[in-house]
Amino acid sequence: MITHGPSDGGLEKIEIALLLEGIYRRYGYDFRNYAFASIRRRIWHRIQMEGLSTVSSLQERVMHHTEAFHRLIGDLVIPVTEMFRDPDTFLALRRDVIPLLRKLPYIRIWHAGCSTGEEVHSMSILLHEEGVLDKTRIYATDINESALQKAKEGIIPLEKMKQYTKNYQAAGGMQSFSDYYDSDQGIVRLKPFLRRNIVIARHNLVTDRSFNEFHVIMCRNVMIYFNSQLRSQVHKLLYDSLAREGFLVVGGKESISFTPLAERYETRNDQHRIFRKLR
Ligand SMILES: C[S@@+](CC[C@H](N)C(=O)[O-])C[C@H]1O[C@@H](n2cnc3c(N)ncnc32)[C@H](O)[C@@H]1O
Structure with missing residues (x-):
């Protein structure tokens, strides 16, 4: 059986590109040119939270279940702010x-x-x-x-x-x-x-x-x-x-x-x- 995780660079890059392309086509949100290192970290966080093990399995879930998409979006956008920040x-x-x-x-x-x-x-x-x-x-x-x-x-x-x-x-x-x-x-x-x-x-x-x-x-x-x-x-x-x-x-x-x-x-x-x- 072929397994892969966050360290399997080439395949992971393809899967992330496909996931982001899928999100864009299905939901209209375009994360394809967000900084890769940060988006990758957040995607893996979501994979773990969903009890999954691959980017492709997250893609399958996000494509078919709108609620899963919203959970992922919640991870991809970072809402940190404060009054009179700086x-x-x-x-x-x-x-x-x-x-x-x-x-x-x-x-x-x-x-x-x-x-x-x-x-x-x-x-x-x-x-x-x-x-x-x-x-x-x-x-x-x-x-x-x-x-x-x-x-x-x-x-x-x-x-x-x-x-x-x-x-x-x-x-x-x-x-x-x-x-x-x-x-x-x-x-x-x-x-x-x-x-x-x-x-x-x-x-x-x-x-x-x-x-x-x-x-x-x-x-x-x-x-x-x-x-x-x-x-x-x-x-x-x-x-x-x-x-x-x-x-x-x-x-x-x-x-x-x-x-x-x-x-x-x-x-x-x-x-x-x-x-x-x-x-
Ligand atoms: C870290 S917060 C910054 C909030 C505030 N400007 C500040 O400095 O305290 C980044 C915000 O950018 C928003 N954001 C990310 N991508 C965006 C996009 N493509 N269009 C509009 N807002 C976006 C996120 O949803 C998030 O609320």
Whole structure:
């Protein structure tokens, strides 16, 4: 009998390619150009959780059982986020970007890959404190429907309160963090006025198109999961979706240097990965 496992490289690569191709054709989700090492790890995690032993057996299950597909998707997308994640970045936005946005009659911001919405709600607080929330519309999108559902609810898990309060202060928070939520029977929910100007919708950066023109695009900690070809493709989409002199913010471990569009941006803040579209 021929057996194989994670170490049987050549065959495993073929099986993973077939699985991802199958998912794309059957369900329309395109993971074919996600970074291989990370996607491979997650696929093997799912194989073990399903009590299976090969990629092909996972493919068989995923193709025929939608619930198995949803379980796999849950492993392939990584929803990790937090409020005022990298507080210094929000401080830099406050100091370097908001003063320029203030002059606009109307501001559009896109959070691409917003996960459960913590980054979006942080932005809302920041804009409120800077007096521009009322003239801003924030578009929050992600591929993951269940994450978006949580984003709509705006609930802050109790165990995160301490960390988020600390992050808020480090991000230059001007009030008390507790001014922004209501607490009822152990459930902490962000105040409705913070969620009023947010549009939450499903959007796949790989397969969907540009849908508006934005003054700021936040796409942090999303493209780290893509290979370089897909990164370039998504950078093109973001570039096309930015207004002239609009700002692109990527994650702390991300760069735009190796993308074909790098020279079309000026670096506004190198440390916090804030770039400005030139033309
Ligand atoms: C690690 S989270 C980052 C969340 C937030 N931007 C932050 O930095 O805290 C990555 C998010 O990217 C989303 N994502 C992955 N692939 C995507 C795609 N093709 N289109 C849109 N969102 C995607 C995942 O569902 C996940 O919610």
